[in-house]
Amino acid sequence: MIPLDELVLFSGLLFSLGIFGVLTRRNFIMLLISIEIMMNSAILNFIAFAAYSPAGNSLLEVSGQGIAVVLIGLAATEVALGLAIVLALNRIIGSVDVADAMQLKL
Amino acid sequence: MSLDEILFALLAGTSLVTAVLALLAREIVHTIMWIAILFVSLGLIYFLLEAPFLGVLQLAVYAGAVTILLLFAIMVVKKRIFSREAVTGIGITSVLLSVATALLLAGNALSLPYNAAGRTYPTPILSQSLFLDFGAWVIILGFVVLSALVGAVYLAKESRGRPIRAEGE
Amino acid sequence: MSFDIPSIAQYTPEATVFIGVILVFMLDVAGIRSRAIIGGATSIFLLLAFLQVLADLGSWPLQGLSTLPAGLLGTQNGPVIFTNFGLIFQGIFLLSALLVALASVSEADGEEVPTFYALLSLAALGMLFVAISADLIFLLLSVEITGIATYVMVGYTRKDRRAVEAAMKFYIIGALSTAISFFGASLLYGAYGTTSLTAFRALPANSSLALVGFGMVAVGLGFKATLVPFHMWAVDVYDGAPASVSAFLAAGSKKMGLFGIFIVFVAAVRIFASAQGFALYLALGALAVITMTVGNVMALEQTTMKRMLAYSSIAQAGYMLLGIAIDTPAALAGATLQITADVLMKAGAFIVVGAAVGLGVGPLITDWRGVGHSRPGIGASFAIMLLSLAGMPLTLGFVGKFYLFFAAVEAGGYFTLLAIAGLLNSALSVFYYARILRYMYMPESTGSATAGAHPLSHSSLGVGNAPAAPAWGSVRDEIRGTGSARWATVVGIALLLLVLGIYPTPLIGAMNSAAQQFLTLGL
């Protein structure tokens, strides 16, 4: 069995990589991908903690995996909506670069 | 080191490397490929964690659907699929911020209070509880999907008329 | 949690709103695009849900109509819990959606109408679920319903470049915050083995996991509540979005974030109060003070009305956060009061700004010169809203702020400093609200025409002006310009602010008991 601290360390690193991506990339699709990586690290956490959760009643024990199922659905939904926004943005400014969408400022 | 741990080390290593490659790739289609590998290796890790249902779900939804969706979006918005773009934002600030996040989370992970033995959950119990114990979450997720659906259909639809240019443009 | 028929009855408000959504879909399929029909239907369903919530709260004269089973209040049932506090917030959320639905009936018809109202109702539905959640995942998912609906609402004028840009920014920061808060939730799950908020309260803070988890969830909810430094999207989004959507974001979605912070942190506060003492109050208090100060200072130099209102809305979030940062029943009741006031003030102000085009007023603050004279009804209503925002007595804004600061002083010690910071901030905010009032009622530029004349303008000059013509003509123009539904909403909000400001006793009574129950009974 994989040690829990390694799992959490791994998911933390994955999360930080996601943040790195959000901070550095200007392409909207890349931002979506980075956020998906972050969501995946959260899902991984839930599954990992579910595997190691302390003894309790049965309802609580599996909830980590249940949450993970729901989160996968949520993340996919978010991507779909994000892509719709990409299309709308691309249609108007002809670009998916967020640096091209800077009219609102000051 | 057990087989599980070796496999995990391999998969985690693959995941991190592919994530870095995906985020640094200048060709967005390459990013999609790296990300697909990342999703697959994550799915395999779920199998290692005795969560086969989630592993399958990960492979189907992420490595399958989401990747294809992303590729599709690129095809729609880009005139050419292969087009290099600059990674513009790597500055000292962004690197510092992400390293700081990593350090905080890593420090946190290394001070975990317990490391109990693992346990397994058969898929039937999970599926049963999804509709009984966690029914509320699923219903709420349904509402999330509904509003995303309404919104995505609306936004993606070609609207009639020319774009409005804001004043000041 | 199982859904038998008796238990479904307790979800009457949610079901009513959802039936409204389905009706809108059916009208859409029937090819109806009229705002009067769709908006009217949505408003009716939101109103019914609102009345049902009032009945559940036992408000006069609806007290007999509650559909909540006896003994349900205050007991957790799976991921949901019904409390008076939550019910009050359900009312607040429905009110904000209702106001926006009513006011947007006056906008132009178009293909986007069904989508707009369906999403508005779905967003309201999400907020209703937030108000009854007793489980962190349930809470965050419900927040996500509203989040996703509002991302699209911001960009629903999809031909407007600024709106789509705003939607894009909102979406990115929103999705990022969602990811952060779910990561935090996973850590909390790891620390406690459960995601039940009531269970959080019962368990000790046994690890740094919980600390980090609470911090990350605070980021995700703080984004919705526009706390500094998670506020930067708000200004651009409120600016770029259609004004009615900005009204909904400022009045509804923000309050949802604050409510989320309340119910998550009331657990955190209780846990840490024993283990960590005072420091968590310090963090929350500092966050509140920073938020209000940044909001107020930044509002000072804004040139466009919407951005000014956006910063003022950020500042208001700071005041409301004081409710949990002080953590007494009085403070929580004061924050709820302030939230109620802010729903009316901010929704009203953004609706007025949305009507500006119809009134022939531009987006700049200076464009409002003389509006108080030329548009008496809207001008007076807007003035009341601004006075209420500034916390002038006899308005609901004053009652909320006074109550909140009073609670801080009463809590004593360090909390007195929070009250002083709040008072100083209110004093600062008067500057920019007064500036608008001055433009509206004292357009100084016209002074140059008579500046050369002798200071004593009256008999010595012989220019006895006849009293101005009766104002009904300009009121009629004004209603035509804004649309009757929007005009009525704005005037109604202003009257409500005054009436509740002069006689807030029933409101306060309800909030006091709810806050007390919330802090002592359980979630």
Added chain:
Amino acid sequence: MVDYFWYAFLVPLSTAIGFVVLGLGGTFFKKGGGFIAVIAEGAALVFGVFFAYQESLSSTLYHDTSFVWFALPDGTSFVMGTLVSPLGALMLLVVNIVGFLVVLYSMEYMAHEEGLPRYFAEMMLFLTAMNGLVLADNYLEFILMWELVGLCSYLLIGFFWKKPEAASAAKKAFLVTRVGDVLLFVGVFIFFTSLGGIVNPSITTSPYPGQVCSSAGINWACAGFTFAPPNADSNVVFLSANSVASVTAQDPNLMTLAGLLILGGAAGKSAQFPLHTWLPDAMEGPTTVSALIHAATMVAAGVFLLAITSIYIGFTPTAALVVLAIGGFTSLFAGTMGLVARDIKRVIAYSTMSQLGYMVMAVGAASLVAIGPGAAMFHLFTHAFFKALLFLSAGSIIHALGTQDLFAMGGLLRKMPVTGYTMLIGALALSGIPPFSGFFSKDGLLSLTWTAAQHYPGALVFFLMALVGVLLTALYIFRLWFLAFSGTEARESSAHPAHEPSWVMRAPLVTLAGLTLVAGFLPLLSGFSHLLPGVQWGAFGYASSGSGFTFSQTDLFLGLASLGLALTGLLTAYALWGNGRVFRLADESPLKGLHTVLVRKYYFDEAYDGLAHGGVLGIARAFDWFDRYVIDGTVHAFEDLFRIASERGRRIQTGLVSSYVSWVVFGLIVLVFFFLYALPYLTSAWGGG
């Protein structure tokens, strides 16, 4: 306890109805609905006089707390109560008599102005707030009304909003009084936190050792301090016995601080020394507004506040002494400025500041010797009438001539006899010449201050200042009167021939003149003296102490000294600006020595200018400098600071979503770092729990 006091809310309600009617539909009425304002204020006057009369008959207070405004979870509730007290009843008389006359006067005076409905609506709102203020039973309600009064003052000063001077004067008044208001809030907070919630109604005896309590209502300090009865709901009631009992258990330094902060609030509204600068500028408002708000009522609210708080101040001699000092100094200081003003309204405005200084001084003295603030309230009462009279007379001149420049006037007595003589009565009363009311009230408060100076020698300096002020008062007001009325014709040709106004404006003048004549004798009525706790009938050595009159040589001497000073001032003014024979014109033959007067006038004018430049004006300039650079400078520095911060902050808002993300991540890191490391550290540093 008489039941009909329950209806005391009718007084503010009458004008509130007037406000609503005029505010909503003022434009539909002819002449801006002036008659509606007169009717509404007339009703308020009838109710006000009725309740004041009932209060003077009964020797009890009426206190109603049935209307709970809102309640806190811990049981503290805020009550919008009604308190009919002696001082409040007196104020009801002042506010409504002057208010009614001024509203009546406005009907003609303001008839040709633009925005008349707005004017009357704002006047109604002001009167509502002022009546509410005097009937308030706790500090919270008081502050609400106080703020509303300030708002109306701001609106009315800026009534001619097209005039930049008026707009800036309104802003200045708003800002300066705001400073005072903030001090007041803090003071009240201190009272609340240190006195709130303590209920011990059994203590009704005097806390001053050795004080003999004769009869209730006369020696107010001995009346058991039941100015407001104890009230468990409303924690910040005025002066209830329980509060006083707990004052003695308080930290004296804290109480001194609270007293000084309250003084700050009063100084802001009553234009006392450091916060006085707004009042002269406020003369940019219509003259009627100056008469009602900036002479008789609102500025008096500061004195009223000090009076109702005087019992708290009395526990800390330091605070009382400071109150006395501020008042005494202002009375002299404002008088010197009054000497140099050219604008007729500004002269009266300085005189208002000076007279308010006397009242503040008297409150301080009353606190020091631990008797009721009746002397100050008596002067407030008489001053309201003669000052309103002076303003309305000045308004009559301005209405006729269209100028406010004193040196453009002259010889008006023949053309405007009613205005001239009524203004003369006002001037005589202001100077303190018997039998006009000002003599009695000023004499009373001077003798009180003298008594205080016996116990606290430090007060002597300010007593002397006030005494010199008496001389100056007579000097500047008669300078004004002589310049305006003596002679036979105007020094400059005026665009409008001077004429007497119609009865609508004359009636208030004559009524006020009549009141000025009789007001001084009112304390002889035993009922009325009940409204003036602690007042001394100081005329020529006779002091009334409720039961009878006692004679004192000190009082006789003081009365004579003050009268002598006033006469000296009058005669000096006459020698400088009038002519002996010209002055006699008023009595005998109005036809002599015009040429001489003109020459003499110019001569003294220049001499006076030289003197002013050298001396008085120098002092005035120093204060102007202080006002402009220190007070305004501080305000501007803050404004600039925030503006720069705001400008800098705008640059962070780049519009690039990635930078927003950076801030979110930054916030995340700070928050998590705090939770992970700072929180445990702070906990160990401060200790848990």
